Each structure stands twice: as C-alpha cells, then as structure tokens.
Amino acid sequence: MDYNKLSLVELKNICKSKNLQYGGTKNELIKRIVEFEKPLPVIVNDHKGFNLPKDKKIVGIKMGDTEKFIRVSKEIEKNTARRMYYSMDVFYYMVDKDFTFE
Numbered sequence: 001m002d003y004n005k006l007s008l009v010e011l012k013n014i015c016k017s018k019n020l021q022y023g024g025t026k027n028e029l030i031k032r033i034v035e036f037e038k039p040l041p042v043i044v045n046d047h048k049g050f051n052l053p054k055d056k057k058i059v060g061i062k063m064g065d066t067e068k069f070i071r072v073s074k075e076i077e078k079n080t081a082r083r084m085y086y087s088m089d090v091f092y093y094m095v096d097k098d099f100t101f102e
Contacts, residue, residue, distance in 0.1 A: 003029075003034070004030065008026050008029070011026060011029040011033065014029075014033055015029055015032060015033060018033070018036055020032050052094065055096060056094050056096065056097060057099070058084060058092055058093065058095075059072070059092070059093055059095055060091065061090065061091045061093070062089060063090070067101075068101050069091075075093075075096075076093075080096050081094065081099070
C-alpha cells in the first residue's frame with residue numbers, strides 16, 4: 001500500500017487501529033506503520049558455547065521446509081542424527097559434522 005497517498009487523518013486511524021502512537025507528521029506516521037508491518041526475521045540459533053561432541057553440529061530447520069525435514073529424517077533413521085528441541089518455528093537437530101542439505 002502506498003501510504004503517501006493517504007491523508008493525515010487516514011494515517012492516524014491506521015496507527016490507532018494498530019495501537020501505535022498517532023501523533024506527529026505524516027512522514028513520522030508512515031515510518032511507524034511501515035516499521036510495524038515489517039515481518040520479524042526468523043533467527044536460527046548458532047549454538048556457540050553449546051558443549052557438543054567434536055564430530056557433531058546442530059542444524060536448524062524452519063517449520064515448513066519439507067525438503068530439509070526429509071533429509072534429516074533419513075539421517076535419524078540411520079541413527080546419525082537426533083532431534084534436540086523446537087523453538088520459535090525452528091526444529092533443531094544434532095547431526096554429524098559433515099552433514100549438508102545438498
């Protein structure tokens with residue numbers, strides 16, 4: 001949506017509906033709305049400081065990434081990987097150090 005085409009009153013109403021501060025200039029309101037609508041990035045934990053065996057690493061798979069789930073499932077069947085935990089739409093698995101998704 002092009003917020004520049006909206007009036008100050010319309011922008012204030014949008015801010016109110018999103019529970020944002022609605023005072024300020026048109027540019028300030030647009031900036032607040034745009035910042036509010038930005039999707040939050042999914043951050044995959046790098047597990048620095050996690051005490052892993054030297055021949056292992058942890059990989060994270062975002063929920064819905066079917067190809068990677070299939071690849072890790074094959075490793076679990078071979079007992080070369082195991083599920084560690086789930087956090088914020090990411091599943092974490094301990095796998096062999098040389099494991100790749102290719």
